[in-house]
Amino acid sequence: MTTIADPKAPRPSRPGPTRRTTHGNTELYWWVFMRVSGVVLVALIFGHLFVNLVAGEGINAIDFGFVAGKWASPFWQIWDLLMLWLAMLHGTNGVRTIIGDYAEKDSTRLVLTSALYLASVIVIVLGTLVIFTFDPCPPNSPADLLPSFCTA
């Protein structure tokens, strides 16, 4: 006859945390980063949406000439650069948390977070390159698509 374990018997203690995610204070720094970046992003994103959706012709004004006009100024270059990095890091870390909450299996989590980090790195690098290598007056383009200062 098989014996059933005594329900009152003390359980052996676990050897340690079953899931080790990070070492040291990394998790705390991310917690602080989520809050600091959030405050800054409110200003950056609301400004972005106001200028691109509300002011002037709103959405109808957006075309190559519009972007060229904005990125001719270092002010909007820095603005967009900050917004790109902060929003991507904030969003990537947020999605990492979400993955950690729902993906129970270690292997699933590894695959999903790897895909997440890969996508984030590609988008951050691409977005940064686009801002810095942008040419508002590319040669051999029809003048009516370009901002007015190209012909001046």
Add this chain to the structure above:
Amino acid sequence: MWSWVAHRITGFAIFFFLLVHVLDTSLVRVSPEAYNDVIGTYKNPIMGLGEAGLVLAIVFHAFNGLRIILVDFWWQGTRYQRVMLWVVMGLVVVTMAGFLPRHLMHVFGGE
């Protein structure tokens, strides 16, 4: 509790929008024609409504995010967290009331 779920869903949705958004913006490096073509396909009523939804998601995530920050750092934060949720809802309604008519006018014409 529902505000936590909504914060999570909006954050997740905005993140995926942003991935696509940076990709389509990068077309300015391909050629003016390529960028204008793709942006042109966005200029229709369905996308216009999508943009309104995106703005709603951002506005909620932003104001609710500020509430979370206040709950964490302000010494009276936990005491007023419920009140602040109402303030968040109020701010969302006011912001959308300011934004929607103007945006819908841009999308559906009529100046």
